[in-house]
Amino acid sequence: MKLQVAFDCGCNTRTICDCVDRISGYMDFIEVGTPLIIEKGLSTVRELRPRYPHLKILADLKIMDGGFYEANAAFEAGADIVTALAAAEDATLKGAVEAAAKHGGEIMVDTIAHPDLPRRIGELDAMGADYICLHTAKDTQGSGRDFAAFMREMRGFVRHAKLALAGGINPENIESYTSMAPDVIIIGEGITGASDPAKAAGIVREKMGAH
């Protein structure tokens, strides 16, 4: 089980490096988050690439159109994994998968807000998504809904792709997610917003155990 740490709002290359340098022993993937890419483009990916050759870099583009073009640009900048949205057209996702094949990279398809996941997950598997990410939107995390229960139901539809889980996961609730045996656990604020990110990452890693 891999740990992806997401760097979103308010981060920049310097603050990411400060954090990654303290927690790199606990983590596997650096996520350059969507807000950061909106603000700075792919420059953060370019800056992090030479500094962390041993960590995978995920560019959270959440591609909705221009699948080949946008994924290709992120792979050229140094990303190992690029995200696209399950709600995109099949042609878009196939283009992103094609760009990944060109660069030896991988595509993570984010199912955020998709209205018919049981059907779509089967299609994503057939299109060659490397990862399918079940994702609770930031804007709904406080709604009181049991998102882990929903993910548990949906994870049964994922047959071929690796499974990633994201959204509101933290050192306190992580067992509800590790118990689904995902391939990747994605955590943003639960680590980057903690008063002691190294301590939070250590607890998370311990709870992820030897999986």
Ligand SMILES: O=C(CO)[C@H](O)[C@H](O)COP(=O)(O)O
């Ligand atoms: O992609 C994202 C938001 O769209 C975040 O990176 C992801 O949800 C993880 O962040 P957090 O653990 O803070 O929810």
